[in-house]
Amino acid sequence: MTRRRGTRIPEHADIAIERWGRLLLEIDHGRPRASYTIPQAPAQRRPQAPYSEYVSLPARDAQLVQIMDASLADATRRAGHWLACRLGCTQCCHGVFAIDALDAERLRTGMQVLRVTDPALAAELTRRARLWLAEHGPAFPGDLRTGILGASAAEEAQFEGFANEAACPALDPATGRCDVYAWRPMTCRVFGPPVRMGDGDALGCCELCFVGASEDQIAACEMPIPHDLEAEIVHQLEERGEALPQAQTVVAFALLR
Numbered sequence: 001m002t003r004r005r006g007t008r009i010p011e012h013a014d015i016a017i018e019r020w021g022r023l024l025l026e027i028d029h030g031r032p033r034a035s036y037t038i039p040q041a042p043a044q045r046r047p048q049a050p051y052s053e054y055v056s057l058p059a060r061d062a063q064l065v066q067i068m069d070a071s072l073a074d075a076t077r078r079a080g081h082w083l084a085c086r087l088g089c090t091q092c093c094h095g096v097f098a099i100d101a102l103d104a105e106r107l108r109t110g111m112q113v114l115r116v117t118d119p120a121l122a123a124e125l126t127r128r129a130r131l132w133l134a135e136h137g138p139a140f141p142g143d144l145r146t147g148i149l150g151a152s153a154a155e156e157a158q159f160e161g162f163a164n165e166a167a168c169p170a171l172d173p174a175t176g177r178c179d180v181y182a183w184r185p186m187t188c189r190v191f192g193p194p195v196r197m198g199d200g201d202a203l204g205c206c207e208l209c210f211v212g213a214s215e216d217q218i219a220a221c222e223m224p225i226p227h228d229l230e231a232e233i234v235h236q237l238e239e240r241g242e243a244l245p246q247a248q249t250v251v252a253f254a255l256l257r
């Protein structure tokens, strides 16, 4: 029997506590065994198991996705012809980007669904993700076993030049369709319309959209993003010990979990 962080230890039980893939404490009829080891802070260690084993999709993610879908639909309606997005336009699906624990878990959930409902597509996504990692993995600035991006200044600098031209493994090269559209990361959900960048002062949008539009016309089509709700859900994952603090990965790893 194993327990996860944050749960209470029963008074009389044979139990083992595992954290971050390592046995930390065994309870023999309510008493810790002599081999008890004091856990280190998770942020100070590399995890031993794959990234997605630490997370589970919170129920509030459905609310987040619903808000994002409604926000995108409303921004699209206001933008009209200024928005150039269409099936087969894939520029925004080239070049790697970081995703957080919630994005990764949503993708993992999508793959679980596809393995049951469309095994051929799931197998194809797996094949593409493996190919992607075979090509780009050697230069991945992080832990290849877990898929977690490194957080040092050197690793962050390396990520700037990493796989910048690579097609996302979730992109169907024949149709230009996203094969995990319903479960795509938050970054993908804001491609196109104007959204607040950086500290929130500047509006940015896809360079293929709003060509010739004035600043006022762009501002009138801003897509609001519930950053606070997303941060809150990710924080919950971290507090429950189901995600390493501020851990990030990339789509290819998430598709293989």
Ligand code: SF4
Pocket: 083, 084, 085, 086, 089, 090, 091, 092, 093, 191, 192, 193, 206, 207, 208, 209
């Ligand atoms: S965000 Fe830009 S690149 Fe992506 S589909 Fe829309 S127009 Fe095309």
Ligand code: SF4
Pocket: 092, 093, 094, 168, 169, 170, 171, 172, 177, 178, 179, 180, 181, 184, 185, 188, 251
């Ligand atoms: S997950 Fe889908 S929408 Fe996002 S970059 Fe990949 S193919 Fe494009």
